[in-house]
Amino acid sequence: MTSTRPVVVVVGPPGSGKTTVAELLAARLGVAVRDTDQDVEAAEGESIQDIFVGRGEPVFRELEAAAVAEALSTHDGVLALGGGAVIDERTRALLADHTVAHLDVSLAGAAARVGMNTGRPLLMGNIRGQLKKLMDARRPLYQQVATFTVDTNELTPDQVADRILAEMGR
Ligand SMILES: Nc1ncnc2c1ncn2[C@@H]1O[C@H](COP(=O)(O)OP(=O)(O)O)[C@@H](O)[C@H]1O
Numbered sequence: 001m002t003s004t005r006p007v008v009v010v011v012g013p014p015g016s017g018k019t020t021v022a023e024l025l026a027a028r029l030g031v032a033v034r035d036t037d038q039d040v041e042a043a044e045g046e047s048i049q050d051i052f053v054g055r056g057e058p059v060f061r062e063l064e065a066a067a068v069a070e071a072l073s074t075h076d077g078v079l080a081l082g083g084g085a086v087i088d089e090r091t092r093a094l095l096a097d098h099t100v101a102h103l104d105v106s107l108a109g110a111a112a113r114v115g116m117n118t119g120r121p122l123l124m125g126n127i128r129g130q131l132k133k134l135m136d137a138r139r140p141l142y143q144q145v146a147t148f149t150v151d152t153n154e155l156t157p158d159q160v161a162d163r164i165l166a167e168m169g170r
């Protein structure tokens with residue numbers, strides 16, 4: 001029996017370009033794109049910001065883990081995860097069975113890309129300090145689930161998509 005699965009799953013820290021690159025990749029491949037952050041917002045009818053503030057991070061993580069599990073088993077295009085999805089052990093176990101592109105970025109690069117965008121509740125206040133903490137804690141987790149890693153620091157989003165396609169042999 002064959003099951004539906006994403007062509008590729010994109011992981012990495014906030015600002016690594018997952019959402020942007022997943023859209024470009026999907027357009028190139030002529031497949032649909034999905035982003036679990038958007039799935040959670042649509043399912044809850046609430047922004048991620050409001051979920052974090054109103055219900056707290058643990059609730060968001062449960063909603064996120066459910067959205068990831070659902071998308072991994074039903075989506076057959078390109079799938080972008082939120083930066084913290086890999087924290088969940090169940091999600092990491094599911095990813096072992098998939099083609100996973102890890103987008104790497106330096107702390108300075110991620111901080112510059114994220115800018116003052118307040119849509120990411122974990123980065124409110126001290127953006128660079130929070131990003132460093134997240135990136136240090138999660139680096140081994142991204143590496144653990146990655147099929148391959150692309151260093152995005154010197155690349156445009158289009159070039160990142162090119163690299164991913166090359167890694168996939170497409
Ligand atoms: N390779 C890149 N070079 C420069 N800017 C980028 C790159 N990838 C993404 N960006 C920009 O960085 C910001 C964050 O990108 P986004 O796709 O939302 O990242 P993520 O989903 O990983 O948090 C956006 O403004 C996007 O246009």
Ligand SMILES: O=C(O)C1=C[C@@H](OP(=O)(O)O)[C@@H](O)[C@H](O)C1
Nearest residue numbers: 013014015037082083084120121
């Ligand atoms: O790193 C994180 O914990 C988060 C990253 C965000 O997604 P992006 O990585 O797409 O910004 C979003 O899921 C939420 O704000 C939490």
Ligand SMILES: [Mg+2]
Nearest residue numbers: 018019037082
């Ligand atoms: Mg994103």
